[in-house]
Amino acid sequence: MIKVKNLTKVFLQKNGEELFAVNDLSFEAEKGEIVVLLGVNGAGKTTTMRMLSTVLQPTSGSATVEGFDIIEQPQKVRANLGFLSGDTGLYARLTAREIITYFARLYDVSEKNILSRISEIASLLDMSDFLDKKIDMLSTGMKQKVSIARSIIHDPPIMILDEPTVGLDILTARNIIDFIHKCKNESKCVLFSTHIMREAERIADRIVMIHEGKILAEGTWEKFKNETGLHDLDDIFVHFINQSKEQEEELDEL
Numbered sequence: 183m184i185k186v187k188n189l190t191k192v193f194l195q196k197n198g199e200e201l202f203a204v205n206d207l208s209f210e211a212e213k214g215e216i217v218v219l220l221g222v223n224g225a226g227k228t229t230t231m232r233m234l235s236t237v238l239q240p241t242s243g244s245a246t247v248e249g250f251d252i253i254e255q256p257q258k259v260r261a262n263l264g265f266l267s268g269d270t271g272l273y274a275r276l277t278a279r280e281i282i283t284y285f286a287r288l289y290d291v292s293e294k295n296i297l298s299r300i301s302e303i304a305s306l307l308d309m310s311d312f313l314d315k316k317i318d319m320l321s322t323g324m325k326q327k328v329s330i331a332r333s334i335i336h337d338p339p340i341m342i343l344d345e346p347t348v349g350l351d352i353l354t355a356r357n358i359i360d361f362i363h364k365c366k367n368e369s370k371c372v373l374f375s376t377h378i379m380r381e382a383e384r385i386a387d388r389i390v391m392i393h394e395g396k397i398l399a400e401g402t403w404e405k406f407k408n409e410t411g412l413h414d415l416d417d418i419f420v421h422f423i424n425q426s427k428e429q430e431e432e433l434d435e436l
Contacts, residue, residue: 183210183211183212183213183248183340183371184210184211184217184234184245184246184247184340184371184373185210185245185246186207186208186209186230186234186243186244186245187208187243187244187245188206188207188208188242188243188244189204189206189207189208189230189233189240189242189243189244189245190202190204190205190206190207190240190241190242190243191203191204191226191229191230191233191238191240191241192241202395203226203395204226204229204230204233204240204395205226205394205395205396206243206396207226207230207243207392207395207396207397208397209390209397209400211371211372211373211388212371213339213369213370213371214366214367214369214370214371215366215371215372215387215388216362216363216366216372216374216385216386216387216388217371217372217373217374217386217387217388217389217390218374218375218376218381218382218385218386218388218389218390219231219373219374219375219376219390219392220375220376220377220379220382220386220389220390220391220392220419221375221377221391221392221393222377222393223377225392225393225394225395226392226394226395226396227344227345227375227377227392228267228268228345228375229395230375230392231265231267231342231344231373231375232267233245234247234252234259234263234342234373235259235260235263235265235267235342236252236259236260237265237267239253240252240253247259247262247263247340248262248263248339248340250262261289261336261338262338262339262340263338263340263341263342264333264334264336264338264340264341264342265333265342265344266329266330266333266341266342266343266344266346267344268344268345268348272317272325272328272329273317274316274317274318275316275317275318276316276317277313277314277315277316277317278309278312278313278314278315278317278320278324278328278331279300279313279314281317281328281332282300282303282328282332282335283296283300284332285332285333285335286299286300286335286336289335289336290336291335291336296335299335299337300313300331300335303331303334303335304331306361306364307327307330307331307357307358307361308327308357309324309327309328309331312324322349322350323350323351323354326346326350326358327354327357327358330343330346330358330361338370339370339371340370340371340372340373341362341365341370341371341372341373341374342373343362343372343373343374343375344375345375345376345377346358346362346374347359347378347381359381359384359385362374362385363385366387374386379415379416379419380415382415383403383415386402386403387402388400388401388402389401389402389403389406391419391422393422393423393426396426398419398422398423398425398426399422403415406418410422
């Protein structure tokens with residue numbers, strides 16, 4: 183599972199001012215659960231995921247992944263994690279199979295298991311037709327599947343997926359959503375970020391709404407509807423933004 187406590191990331195801007203990209207976030211994601219980080223672009227979703235994956239060091243706060251501390255035990259974290267980021271590049275001159283094999287070896291997957299794992303993942307993600315094609319010959323959706331495959335080749339218990347369906351056609355996006363549901367059915371913990379409200383409605387067991395680096399609200403889709411009396415997630419999201427602004431204005435007046 184994932185436990186996040188008061189996680190904060192501050193960047194120093196050129197003018198010397200501090201930018202709180204992530205500001206005091208606390209939440210949990212359990213095994214067999216899909217938790218969606220929902221927010222507009224720039225809300226802090228990607229920064230949060232990069233800290234959880236040990237790509238970025240937090241300014242303050244803490245988090246554990248499968249019980250391992252992201253600061254003190256980064257190698258253990260990475261061994262138990264499948265992380266898909268939107269800006270991870272692929273080697274254009276290698277085939278999909280070669281890339282997946284390379285990452286399998288990085289994760290110490292035994293040679294005897296690599297072939298069977300690749301076959302299993304190719305079937306799961308419908309990749310068999312292009313496994314032996316070079317990356318620069320693949321479509322955006324095919325490349326995304328290769329990126330997912332290399333992230334899960336070691337069969338990690340926790341998945342962190344940063345907007346995995348952005349820019350994909352409907353069929354490829356649905357294929358990836360089906361894969362995410364399969365992860366849940368296998369009792370994996372899935373943390374999934376998106377700015378697409380309808381996607382969050384369909385896939386999330388729980389939603390963590392983030393805006394300007396802070397948590398606006400956390401709960402299930404049903405909880406949000408009951409709490410606000412609204413039935414559209416777009417409207418609910420705006421409702422919590424307005425509520426947050428009103429609370430800030432009240433504090434400023436005190």
